[in-house]
Amino acid sequence: MVPLSWYLILSAVLFSLGVFGFLLKRNIITIFMSIELMLNAVNLSFVAFANYWNMHPRVLADGQAIVPLSGHVFVFFVMVVAAAEAAVGLAIIISVFRTRETLNVDRVNLLKL
Amino acid sequence: MVHQILFIVFGLICVAGAVNLLIQKHPINSALSLVVVMASLALIYLLLGAEFVAAIQIIVYAGAIMVLFVFVIMLLNAGSEEHTTGSRMALMVGVPGIIILGGTVAWMLVRGSAGLGGVTIGATDFGETHQIARLLFKDFLLPFEVTSVLILIAIMGAVVLGKREG
Numbered sequence: 080m081v082p083l084s085w086y087l088i089l090s091a092v093l094f095s096l097g098v099f100g101f102l103l104k105r106n107i108i109t110i111f112m113s114i115e116l117m118l119n120a121v122n123l124s125f126v127a128f129a130n131y132w133n134m135h136p137r138v139l140a141d142g143q144a145i146v147p148l149s150g151h152v153f154v155f156f157v158m159v160v161a162a163a164e165a166a167v168g169l170a171i172i173i174s175v176f177r178t179r180e181t182l183n184v185d186r187v188n189l190l191k192l
Numbered sequence: 193m194v195h196q197i198l199f200i201v202f203g204l205i206c207v208a209g210a211v212n213l214l215i216q217k218h219p220i221n222s223a224l225s226l227v228v229v230m231a232s233l234a235l236i237y238l239l240l241g242a243e244f245v246a247a248i249q250i251i252v253y254a255g256a257i258m259v260l261f262v263f264v265i266m267l268l269n270a271g272s273e274e275h276t277t278g279s280r281m282a283l284m285v286g287v288p289g290i291i292i293l294g295g296t297v298a299w300m301l302v303r304g305s306a307g308l309g310g311v312t313i314g315a316t317d318f319g320e321t322h323q324i325a326r327l328l329f330k331d332f333l334l335p336f337e338v339t340s341v342l343i344l345i346a347i348m349g350a351v352v353l354g355k356r357e358g
Contacts, residue, residue: 080195080196080311081195081196081199081311082311083311084301084302084304085199085203086199086236086240086311087301088297088298088301088302089203089206089207089236091294091297091298091301092207092210092294092298093206093207093210093229095290095293095294095297096207096210096211096213096214097210098290098293099214099286099287099290100213100214102282102285102286102289102290103214103282103283103286103287104214105274106219106270108219108222108223108261108264108265108268108270109213109219109222111261112213112219112222112223112226112261113213113214115226115253115257116210116213116226116229119229119230119233119253122233122245122249123233123236123237126237126240126242126245127240127311129240129242129319130240130241130242130311130318130319131311133241133318134311146327146331147318148318148319148323148324148327149327151242151244151245151319151324152324152327152328152332154242154245155245155248155324155328156332156335156339158248158249158252158253159339159342159343160339160342161253161257162252162256162257162343162346163342163343163345163346164346165257165260165261166260166346166347166349166350167346167349167350167353169260169261169264169350170349170350170351170353170354171353172264172268173264173267173268173353173354174353174354176268177356182219182268182270183274
């Protein structure tokens with residue numbers, strides 16, 4: 080038996096590392112990968128809570144029971160949105176590289192070419 | 193006991209991969225570390241009994257999305273990242289900020305975890321594909337259809353952005 084807080088702490092550590100990379104890295108592709116890392120960290124806490132509510136069923140104040148599997152469905156939706164985001168984001172990166180010839184975000188600081 | 197050992201092993205692999213993502217200079221090395229993070233997260237999902245989620249984590253994330261990343265890195269022939277003056281400012285403000293953020297969240301979880309119970313290795317009748325499918329196509333039917341429209345828009349957007357002008 081592993082305490083739920085271990086999973087949440089692992090999730091928080093991964094999320095913090097993702098924010099860290101987002102702030103520190105200068106390469107636009109690595110920044111994008113840090114965003115994916117943050118999405119994964121949130122998915123981990125969704126799945127951990129789904130298992131937790133399965134083990135500890137509870138009825139809400141308005142009489143509705145918590146459906147633990149909703150956590151898995153939310154992870155599914157997060158993955159769909161992440162896939163859509165990756166497709167559009169990488170297309171934007173390619174078009175930025177075509178016009179600026181650089182992947183460094185510090186050199187992409189003007190709207191005007 | 194087995195659960196704890198497996199969690200610690202895969203959790204450490206996860207954190208090591210994430211740290212390696214940050215310290216590597218070349219984006220291809222970062223991409224491969226991210227694959228390690230996603231694969232070990234899939235194993236942690238299996239520990240939680242989420243078989244379907246573990247499978248789509250491998251197929252969609254470690255498979256499709258990371259292949260797209262590696263493809264773009266290869267296509268753009270991206271070199272090692274160069275350091276500019278803006279990143280020192282981010283270093284000075286970012287590092288303490290993230291340490292405070294992580295420390296606060298971990299402290300809150302440790303302090304408030306008395307009210308939270310434990311998580312056991314998933315029961316065999318939880319997280320199976322047919323249960324998720326029933327939920328997805330009954331209760332979450334409208335969001336599911338909306339995501340298909342979202343994917344269509346994303347494909348069209350990618351095609352329009354990727355089209356060479358002129």
